[in-house]
Amino acid sequence: MGSFQSLPDDHQYRTLSQKTGFSLEQIAILHNRFKQLSQNEETLWRDDLKTIQDLESNPIRYQIIEAFFDRRNFQKDGVGSVEEIGFEEFLTVMSYFRAPAHRITEEQREEMRRAKLRFLFNMHDTDNDGTITLEEYRHVVEELLSRSGALGRETTKGIADAAMLEVASISVGPMAPDEFYEGITFEHFLKILKGTEIETRMHIRFLNMDTTVLCKQRCV
Amino acid sequence: VLIVYSLTSKEDVLFRCTVRQRYISPDTGTGHGGSHGNKDPGYAKNGNGTTYSKKPFPVLSFDYEHVRLPFEISLWVLLASLMKLGFHLIPRVSSIVPESCLLIVVGLLVGGLIKLVGEDPPVLESKIFFFYLLPPIILDAGYFMPIRQFTENLGTILMFAVVGTLWNSFFVGGLLYGVCQLEGHKLAYVDLLSCLLFGSIISAVDPVAVLAVFEEIHINELLHILVFGESLLNDAVTVVLYHLFEEYSSVGLITVTDVFLGIVCFLVVSLGGIVVGAIYGILAAFTSRFTSHTRVIEPLFVFVYSYMAYLSAEVFHLSGIMALIACGAVMRPYVEANISHKSHTTIKYFLKMWSSVSDTLIFIFLGVSTVAGPHQWNWTFVVATLIFCLVARVLGVVGLTFVINKFRIVKLTSKDQFIIAYGGLRGAIAFSLVYLLNPEHFPMRNMFLTAIITVIFFTVFVQGMTIRPLVDLLAVKKKQETKRSINEEIHTQFLDHLLTGIEDICGHYGHHHWKDKLNRFNKKYVKKCLIAGERSKEPQLIAFYHKMEMKQAIELVESGGGSKLPSALPSTVSMQNIQPKKPSQDRALPQLSKAREEEIRKILRTNLQRTRQRLRSYNRHTLIADPYEDGWNEMLIKRKKMKELEKKMNNYLTVPAPPPDSPTIARARLASDPQAWGLKSVTESIPTIKVDLASPQSPESVNVVDEFSKKGSQPKEEEGGLTMKVPSPAKQRKDKTPDEEPQQRLMRCLSDPGPAAEEEDEDEPFLP
Numbered sequence: 001m002g003s004f005q006s007l008p009d010d011h012q013y014r015t016l017s018q019k020t021g022f023s024l025e026q027i028a029i030l031h032n033r034f035k036q037l038s039q040n041e042e043t044l045w046r047d048d049l050k051t052i053q054d055l056e057s058n059p060i061r062y063q064i065i066e067a068f069f070d071r072r073n074f075q076k077d078g079v080g081s082v083e084e085i086g087f088e089e090f091l092t093v094m095s096y097f098r099a100p101a102h103r104i105t106e107e108q109r110e111e112m113r114r115a116k117l118r119f120l121f122n123m124h125d126t127d128n129d130g131t132i133t134l135e136e137y138r139h140v141v142e143e144l145l146s147r148s149g150a151l152g153r154e155t156t157k158g159i160a161d162a163a164m165l166e167v168a169s170i171s172v173g174p175m176a177p178d179e180f181y182e183g184i185t186f187e188h189f190l191k192i193l194k195g196t197e198i199e200t201r202m203h204i205r206f207l208n209m210d211t212t213v214l215c216k217q218r219c220v
Numbered sequence: 221v222l223i224v225y226s227l228t229s230k231e232d233v234l235f236r237c238t239v240r241q242r243y244i245s246p247d248t249g250t251g252h253g254g255s256h257g258n259k260d261p262g263y264a265k266n267g268n269g270t271t272y273s274k275k276p277f278p279v280l281s282f283d284y285e286h287v288r289l290p291f292e293i294s295l296w297v298l299l300a301s302l303m304k305l306g307f308h309l310i311p312r313v314s315s316i317v318p319e320s321c322l323l324i325v326v327g328l329l330v331g332g333l334i335k336l337v338g339e340d341p342p343v344l345e346s347k348i349f350f351f352y353l354l355p356p357i358i359l360d361a362g363y364f365m366p367i368r369q370f371t372e373n374l375g376t377i378l379m380f381a382v383v384g385t386l387w388n389s390f391f392v393g394g395l396l397y398g399v400c401q402l403e404g405h406k407l408a409y410v411d412l413l414s415c416l417l418f419g420s421i422i423s424a425v426d427p428v429a430v431l432a433v434f435e436e437i438h439i440n441e442l443l444h445i446l447v448f449g450e451s452l453l454n455d456a457v458t459v460v461l462y463h464l465f466e467e468y469s470s471v472g473l474i475t476v477t478d479v480f481l482g483i484v485c486f487l488v489v490s491l492g493g494i495v496v497g498a499i500y501g502i503l504a505a506f507t508s509r510f511t512s513h514t515r516v517i518e519p520l521f522v523f524v525y526s527y528m529a530y531l532s533a534e535v536f537h538l539s540g541i542m543a544l545i546a547c548g549a550v551m552r553p554y555v556e557a558n559i560s561h562k563s564h565t566t567i568k569y570f571l572k573m574w575s576s577v578s579d580t581l582i583f584i585f586l587g588v589s590t591v592a593g594p595h596q597w598n599w600t601f602v603v604a605t606l607i608f609c610l611v612a613r614v615l616g617v618v619g620l621t622f623v624i625n626k627f628r629i630v631k632l633t634s635k636d637q638f639i640i641a642y643g644g645l646r647g648a649i650a651f652s653l654v655y656l657l658n659p660e661h662f663p664m665r666n667m668f669l670t671a672i673i674t675v676i677f678f679t680v681f682v683q684g685m686t687i688r689p690l691v692d693l694l695a696v697k698k699k700q701e702t703k704r705s706i707n708e709e710i711h712t713q714f715l716d717h718l719l720t721g722i723e724d725i726c727g728h729y730g731h732h733h734w735k736d737k738l739n740r741f742n743k744k745y746v747k748k749c750l751i752a753g754e755r756s757k758e759p760q761l762i763a764f765y766h767k768m769e770m771k772q773a774i775e776l777v778e779s780g781g782g783s784k785l786p787s788a789l790p791s792t793v794s795m796q797n798i799q800p801k802k803p804s805q806d807r808a809l810p811q812l813s814k815a816r817e818e819e820i821r822k823i824l825r826t827n828l829q830r831t832r833q834r835l836r837s838y839n840r841h842t843l844i845a846d847p848y849e850d851g852w853n854e855m856l857i858k859r860k861k862m863k864e865l866e867k868k869m870n871n872y873l874t875v876p877a878p879p880p881d882s883p884t885i886a887r888a889r890l891a892s893d894p895q896a897w898g899l900k901s902v903t904e905s906i907p908t909i910k911v912d913l914a915s916p917q918s919p920e921s922v923n924v925v926d927e928f929s930k931k932g933s934q935p936k937e938e939e940g941g942l943t944m945k946v947p948s949p950a951k952q953r954k955d956k957t958p959d960e961e962p963q964q965r966l967m968r969c970l971s972d973p974g975p976a977a978e979e980e981d982e983d984e985p986f987l988p
Contacts, residue, residue, distance in 0.1 A: 030726070033726060033727045036727070037725075049725060052724055052725060054724035054733070055721055055724050055725070057736075057740060058717055058720060058721045058724070058736075059717055060714065060717045060718065060721065061721060064718060064721040064722065064725070068725075094722070094726070097719070097722055099629045100629075120711070120714075120715075120718075123718075140710070140714070141710060141761075144710065144713055144714060144717070144761060145759055145761060145762065155762050155765060155766075158765070158815075158816070159706065159710070159761065159762070159765045162706050162765070162768075163706045163707050163710055166705055166706060166707055167707060192705075192707050192708075193707070193708070193711060195700060195708070196708055196711065196712075200629060200630050201715060202715060202718075202719065203629060203719075204719055204722055204723050204726065204730055204731075204732065205629075205730055205731070206726070207728055
């Protein structure tokens with residue numbers, strides 16, 4: 001969406017900056033990175049991201065890559081996934097990892113927390129039914145432990161089950177034997193992770209200076 | 221205690237009692253009157269080794285001299301511990317006044333008493349302090365340091381420790397020099413270098429005092445680690461400045477070369493200390509790999525290696541404190557993976573005990589030394605010192621925070637700054653350093669001593685006492701007491717990987733990338749070297765989970781086997797609640813983890829032993845294939861894993877694990893012991909359950925279950941485990957499509973009362 005010329009276009013950058021909150025320099029740097037990954041094309045495909053070598057050792061790389069192509073993260077109320085994304089979507093997904101500004105109000109902080117937790121939730125809730133079922137949660141734990149081989153397989157189920165039980169106990173409280181806990185809804189998810197101060201932990205430092213030159217040798 | 225000080229001094233007595241032989245009580249005089257080695261006529265009365273006249277054989281003699289040293293030490297330690305005991309028995313006082321203040325007061329009293337008796341009270345000798353009293357406290361702090369928060373805030377901590385201390389030293393030293401010059405005749409002999417030396421000694425925040433006070437106010441982790449980390453890391457700066465000024469104070473001037481060398485020295489001292497500590501830490505970790513057969517001496521290795529690290533660093537005049545911290549922090553993850561649970565507890569308690577005793581002794585001696593030490597009171601100097609210290613601290617913190625906040629994500633608010641500034645307590649290290657000064661080179665030593673003691677008293681008493689109400693007043697965030705939940709652990713790991721991934725996509729190598737690289741290096745090479753057996757491959761999440769389960773198991777056993785369920789998972793939701801009704805997945809049931817099995821096993825072991833014979837006869841039924849399970853292989857792996865886990869359990873509990881109980885035997889036992897029923901039952905991998913339901917006991921057990929569910933105490937989890945998956949009867953029940961449905965029915969049967977349910981229950985398992 002929106003084709004960017006190879007020269008940075010100030011006006012478009014400014015709109016993006018307003019939308020996502022990045023500074024102009026940061027957008028320029030990220031744009032360079034985008035072009036590098038997409039091999040100077042307009043859109044990014046999944047395979048482009050898969051070529052990043054450092055991601056190979058990451059146990060949850062597929063979820064991360066999927067998150068970039070998930071329409072729910074584009075803040076446009078879409079669902080489903082796409083095959084290719086443009087720079088704007090790339091930037092939008094990246095904006096979830098911005099740090100909170102120094103002086104923000106409590107509401108803004110809360111909003112930011114919700115947005116970030118929503119991103120995490122979307123990563124877990126792959127079938128987009130609004131809840132993280134036991135199956136999906138097990139999948140999450142399995143992916144996390146995917147490097148440990150058969151050694152961990154039985155325990156992953158135990159861990160996922162225990163975690164799910166914990167969520168149920170905290171969110172819903174006492175349940176009769178007949179009742180059934182469908183899955184972790186977004187509200188329960190918020191409750192569970194209330195104490196972790198997501199808005200300050202889930203961030204990376206975006207550079208204000210261009211270091212893509214350094215990365216050229218390593219990344220591709 | 222009083223009589224003790226009436227003795228004459230020995231050459232190398234630890235407590236430097238320069239006692240004049242003024243007071244010799246008549247009754248004790250016979251045994252030890254006279255100086256060491258002197259043979260008074262009175263001495264001959266005892267007849268020890270004298271041959272001049274034959275005396276009757278001494279049935280009872282009093283010879284204090286030869287136990288004197290250990291006796292005195294023990295007496296002091298006993299006094300310290302009794303004092304500590306006493307404070308907590310007086311409810312009101314201990315909540316207002318921090319312990320350190322009370323102990324100093326006790327020291328003052330004791331010192332006063334000794335002086336009243338006419339003797340010179342012992343002073344806190346620097347050697348004892350640095351070699352015996354300080355290391356336990358630092359090791360305790362270093363071993364249990366929260367590494368994650370420390371490394372996250374390392375930049376801030378270093379800024380405060382290095383730049384802050386430098387600023388403080390020069391500010392205080394310089395201004396004091398100015399004051400001394402202005403003052404005129406009394407203080408003019410204090411030269412600049414001495415003032416700077418004094419400044420460097422007094423500006424260091426003291427870890428002992430900080431720990432003592434902050435421990436009681438339960439402040440949030442960030443502030444705690446900032447102030448505490450600063451107090452530990454400024455040791456290197458203090459060491460360098462102290463040596464620098466001390467060396468050159470006699471010469472009288474410092475050149476630029478010296479300053480440059482000082483900077484190099486600082487780097488050497490701090491990095492060298494860390495390297496020495498790390499080396500010993502790795503040695504300790506490596507040694508602990510082989511201790512599986514001699515579990516009793518495992519704690520000893522931890523202590524001795526750490527102490528050696530401290531001493532080795534002191535040999536080269538490197539920073540011993542940093543060596544100790546590095547040693548403790550490096551060895552901890554590997555040692556904890558290798559040692560037994562009991563050793564772990566031992567280490568924890570010994571460290572806490574020693575550090576507590578040390579801490580108490582230090583404060584008491586501070587009090588005693590105040591009474592004893594040679595004082596030279598000079599109003600101007602002391603008051604100036606005090607004011608400058610406070611001002612320097614405040615200015616330093618504010619200025620540094622301004623700079624630091626530009627680089628931090630979580631900015632430090634002014635409340636945080638206030639607490640950091642206010643928490644800069646001075647303590648015994650400063651005192652000991654001044655005490656070490658040579659009076660010939662430093663004629664103003666006594667004045668320094670007085671000033672330091674005043675500052676210490678002020679910070680400990682005034683700041684220590686008021687910090688707690690101030691923390692409440694300012695509504696500073698307190699430490700969260702929540703237990704770490706498994707969800708948080710999962711998401712912490714998930715976040716780590718996520719952030720690393722995003723950094724890789726962004727293309728720049730930030731904080732997370734390097735941390736991830738370090739972790740991978742650790743996992744691949746270091747852990748294999750330093751951790752014994754298969755635990756080296758255990759991922760962190762699993763280790764955490766096992767630890768959690770273990771804790772719950774122990775809690776359960778301690779609480780009487782289920783009558784009181786552990787608080788971690790309230791017994792309100794069970795597996796059936798989260799198991800989906802629709803057979804949308806082809807996965808099998810929730811399965812009990814091995815650790816749960818072990819819990820049950822242990823509890824049952826303590827209840828009944830005899831039915832073990834019956835067990836073995838059922839083993840041949842255990843290998844029935846379960847078509848709903850993932851397959852044969854998994855089952856075999858599970859069996860193997862169980863055995864391995866049993867072996868692992870032997871690490872934790874020295875009682876050898878019995879062969880696995882069949883679940884129905886388990887239930888039978890549970891039936892007979894209602895107390896134990898609070899738990900979940902056993903595992904999926906032994907589908908013999910159905911066979912045993914034929915036994916006469918089963919109806920009872922079902923009843924018992926019903927009763928219990930009526931009482932409302934639902935089993936904690938995995939009631940699904942009870943639902944004996946019906947393996948081969950799948951053939952007979954083709955009409956019932958999912959395995960879940962009969963499970964569901966069974967589950968409901970077990971929990972709902974009613975005869976109909978019972979019959980159904982008995983019915984199904986009879987299928988062969």
